[in-house]
Amino acid sequence: xxxxxxxLLTDYGTADGFVAVVHGVILGHDADLRIIDIxxxxxxxxxxxxxxxxxxxxxxxxxxxxxxxxxxxxxxxRRAIALQTSRGFLVGPDNGLLWPAAEALGGVQVAVELTNxxxxxxxxxxxxxxxxxxxxxxxxxxxGAPIADAGPEIDPNxxxxxxxxxxxxxxxxxxxxxxxxxxxxxxxxxxxxxxxSTLDDEVSVMGQSARxxxxxxxxxxGSLVVFTDSSGLAAIAINGGRAVVALGVEPGDRVRITSRNxxx
Amino acid sequence: xxxxxxxLLTDYGTADGFVAVVHGVILGHDADLRIIDIxxxxxxxxxxxxxxxxxxxxxxxxxxxxxxxxxxxxxxxRRAIALQTSRGFLVGPDNGLLWPAAEALGGVQVAVELTNxxxxxxxxxxxxxxxxxxxxxxxxxxxGAPIADAGPEIDPNxxxxxxxxxxxxxxxxxxxxxxxxxxxxxxxxxxxxxxxSTLDDEVSVMGQSARxxxxxxxxxxGSLVVFTDSSGLAAIAINGGRAVVALGVEPGDRVRITSRNxxx
Amino acid sequence: xxxxxxxLLTDYGTADGFVAVVHGVILGHDADLRIIDIxxxxxxxxxxxxxxxxxxxxxxxxxxxxxxxxxxxxxxxRRAIALQTSRGFLVGPDNGLLWPAAEALGGVQVAVELTNxxxxxxxxxxxxxxxxxxxxxxxxxxxGAPIADAGPEIDPNxxxxxxxxxxxxxxxxxxxxxxxxxxxxxxxxxxxxxxxSTLDDEVSVMGQSARxxxxxxxxxxGSLVVFTDSSGLAAIAINGGRAVVALGVEPGDRVRITSRNxxx
Numbered sequence: 001x002x003x004x005x006x007x008l009l010t011d012y013g014t015a016d017g018f019v020a021v022v023h024g025v026i027l028g029h030d031a032d033l034r035i036i037d038i039x040x041x042x043x044x045x046x047x048x049x050x051x052x053x054x055x056x057x058x059x060x061x062x063x064x065x066x067x068x069x070x071x072x073x074x075x076x077x078r079r080a081i082a083l084q085t086s087r088g089f090l091v092g093p094d095n096g097l098l099w100p101a102a103e104a105l106g107g108v109q110v111a112v113e114l115t116n117x118x119x120x121x122x123x124x125x126x127x128x129x130x131x132x133x134x135x136x137x138x139x140x141x142x143x144g145a146p147i148a149d150a151g152p153e154i155d156p157n158x159x160x161x162x163x164x165x166x167x168x169x170x171x172x173x174x175x176x177x178x179x180x181x182x183x184x185x186x187x188x189x190x191x192x193x194x195x196x197s198t199l200d201d202e203v204s205v206m207g208q209s210a211r212x213x214x215x216x217x218x219x220x221x222g223s224l225v226v227f228t229d230s231s232g233l234a235a236i237a238i239n240g241g242r243a244v245v246a247l248g249v250e251p252g253d254r255v256r257i258t259s260r261n262x263x264x
Numbered sequence: 265x266x267x268x269x270x271x272l273l274t275d276y277g278t279a280d281g282f283v284a285v286v287h288g289v290i291l292g293h294d295a296d297l298r299i300i301d302i303x304x305x306x307x308x309x310x311x312x313x314x315x316x317x318x319x320x321x322x323x324x325x326x327x328x329x330x331x332x333x334x335x336x337x338x339x340x341x342r343r344a345i346a347l348q349t350s351r352g353f354l355v356g357p358d359n360g361l362l363w364p365a366a367e368a369l370g371g372v373q374v375a376v377e378l379t380n381x382x383x384x385x386x387x388x389x390x391x392x393x394x395x396x397x398x399x400x401x402x403x404x405x406x407x408g409a410p411i412a413d414a415g416p417e418i419d420p421n422x423x424x425x426x427x428x429x430x431x432x433x434x435x436x437x438x439x440x441x442x443x444x445x446x447x448x449x450x451x452x453x454x455x456x457x458x459x460x461s462t463l464d465d466e467v468s469v470m471g472q473s474a475r476x477x478x479x480x481x482x483x484x485x486g487s488l489v490v491f492t493d494s495s496g497l498a499a500i501a502i503n504g505g506r507a508v509v510a511l512g513v514e515p516g517d518r519v520r521i522t523s524r525n526x527x528x
Numbered sequence: 529x530x531x532x533x534x535x536l537l538t539d540y541g542t543a544d545g546f547v548a549v550v551h552g553v554i555l556g557h558d559a560d561l562r563i564i565d566i567x568x569x570x571x572x573x574x575x576x577x578x579x580x581x582x583x584x585x586x587x588x589x590x591x592x593x594x595x596x597x598x599x600x601x602x603x604x605x606r607r608a609i610a611l612q613t614s615r616g617f618l619v620g621p622d623n624g625l626l627w628p629a630a631e632a633l634g635g636v637q638v639a640v641e642l643t644n645x646x647x648x649x650x651x652x653x654x655x656x657x658x659x660x661x662x663x664x665x666x667x668x669x670x671x672g673a674p675i676a677d678a679g680p681e682i683d684p685n686x687x688x689x690x691x692x693x694x695x696x697x698x699x700x701x702x703x704x705x706x707x708x709x710x711x712x713x714x715x716x717x718x719x720x721x722x723x724x725s726t727l728d729d730e731v732s733v734m735g736q737s738a739r740x741x742x743x744x745x746x747x748x749x750g751s752l753v754v755f756t757d758s759s760g761l762a763a764i765a766i767n768g769g770r771a772v773v774a775l776g777v778e779p780g781d782r783v784r785i786t787s788r789n790x791x792x
Binding site for chain 2: 539540541542543544545546547548549551552553555556559572573600601602603604653654655656659660
């Protein structure tokens with residue numbers, strides 16, 4: 001079940017020493033552990049973004065322990081948790097960050113609250129649980145310590161979950177929420193890309209003409225396209241441009257795509 | 265020839281999960297492979313910049329497989345290629361990105377087109393060839409699989425190459441193109457630094473007074489200097505300042521440096 | 529004493545190839561060495577910031593060789609040095625960058641100037657000592673070569689030190705300098721957090737009302753708090769906000785905190 005791999009996703013940035021300290025704590029526990037940095041550039045406190053990147057990524061990483069730390073409630077009553085799935089562990093705060101990734105790994109089998117002080121740094125600060133709780137817990141799980149020793153089991157149904165925005169599929173139209181915007185300005189919707197096949201080839205995205213294509217390179221430069229992206233979700237792009245600018249949307253916004261005929 | 269090392273240069277940024285997924289695919293193929301991240305901060309689609317950084321860097325890295333992904337044509341007819349040199353492999357799109365690095369490693373010995381589906385992810389997306397083609401190919405090459413199995417050999421003369429800007433050396437003057445601007449605002453020219461020795465100590469750079477020196481610290485703070493940089497190329501800097509701002513240039517712009525006497 | 533670990537802190541950024549070249553030189557010396565990147569995002573030439581992050585971080589990293597490169601005087605007469613402490617080595621320029629970290633590791637036991645050319649790259653450039661001097665020296669120290677071979681011993685009292693700003697503790701007030709501002713906009717003072725206990729629970733920070741708390745989550749969103757941070761230093765934060773914006777301070781600025789009663 002364990003493999004000696006730990007992956008990290010945080011909102012710590014890379015300009016301070018926080019990430020290196022977390023690496024140091026993990027490697028101080030066992031120098032043979034290996035670490036993959038997913039990203040540390042989640043906007044401070046943006047749990048939804050962190051959850052989306054973690055969900056999208058964990059399935060492609062070596063089986064191991066995935067640590068997510070976007071934790072504006074650090075030091076308050078929010079629980080610190082570890083989740084066991086059939087394809088690895090997740091460690092972090094109980095604020096919705098880990099749940100979608102757990103689903104991507106097959107669902108939560110066991111959930112525990114991280115209350116065993118023997119698994120923490122001797123002194124736990126009120127503000128840096130990455131160093132004091134999450135890193136030492138992850139290192140122990142990654143070296144094969146049983147999750148039951150991390151703390152008491154809790155009911156998975158009590159875990160905090162982010163709201164899942166609805167997908168609307170109608171006659172010649174679909175509507176869904178923006179899930180993520182990537183570095184290229186591509187707009188990913190929280191909707192299965194297969195649902196795009198209910199539309200014509202010529203569509204309208206928020207009133208702007210677009211084409212359904214296999215990849216953005218299939219359309220002329222500057223034109224708006226709709227396609228199934230590499231995660232299998234519906235996405236909107238501009239060949240050589242930034243769809244996010246053309247559409248003026250951000251994560252959580254609703255986007256409606258209609259067949260051009262239906263539009264008329 | 266192979267050593268288990270893979271280095272990565274992309275325009276993926278580090279805020280999305282793309283880079284971690286590429287790491288995951290490589291390490292999922294063989295957990296003993298080791299990865300060096302050259303940079304992922306190439307501006308999206310800036311092939312010339314990616315080519316320049318890759319060219320400048322590969323000679324200092326462990327011999328292995330160097331993957332370059334700046335690939336605005338992903339999913340279209342552009343070829344995916346691997347190049348064998350006497351000092352390692354290069355993997356990426358055939359759009360000019362890899363060629364200068366191949367030259368830095370001694371030149372292309374064998375070139376193949378990556379068309380063998382057995383070396384790819386079972387399902388190849390139209391937009392994420394880093395995950396689906398380049399990472400699995402790099403992992404196979406780095407673990408010693410023969411390049412001939414990656415796909416059919418192609419004629420190196422058919423590879424796409426970026427134009428090489430001319431260098432002009434005249435009587436008391438030189439002219440060359442801006443190659444790269446680094447984090448410190450230093451302006452590197454695509455011209456051998458030795459050619460600066462054809463000039464006087466007092467020179468004029470685009471009409472501004474400057475001195476030929478060994479290092480920027482050899483001149484008073486704020487003054488413009490011309491020198492041979494750590495890559496052996498001609499460069500322009502300001503001690504304690506940003507030459508790129510003073511000159512107002514960007515990559516590709518022509519820069520003329522003249523002996524001050526010749527100026528008069 | 530050595531462990532095969534090298535950590536790196538620089539102002540090189542990650543958009544150029546500098547950091548990868550340093551990795552390449554280290555791993556070219558011995559492929560079994562392991563590297564932790566502390567940060568490469570120190571603002572160019574900001575020695576005080578680099579020193580503060582290095583000081584705060586080294587105690588949490590595996591014992592090994594810590595390389596600091598914020599080196600605006602590269603290529604001039606400033607000395608290149610290595611320092612031995614009871615808990616590892618420090619390597620970098622003699623400009624104040626390394627001293628606070630050496631103190632954090634128990635103080636300088638031996639200091640040497642890096643003048644032995646056999647420990648350097650055959651050709652040493654005037655501008656990239658990270659590649660040509662610091663990386664090869666760090667690799668040798670990390671693989672157990674004796675520091676005495678790196679160059680002649682120098683008197684630790686001759687090492688350059690940054691000024692240490694004074695802390696003022698008065699009747700119901702404290703005053704100290706801003707040490708670091710982190711990604712979350714939290715303002716860390718160069719003052720032991722325990723000194724905050726000399727104040728009332730209700731305080732005034734530069735004239736703005738604030739509360740002494742255990743963590744920023746203990747106060748209502750948007751309110752200013754004063755607490756002991758995870759490094760044990762006094763810090764100022766806003767729950768869900770950026771204290772650095774509210775206070776309008778930067779590193780080096782003086783901050784005065786007074787008991788509210790004392791204010792009246």
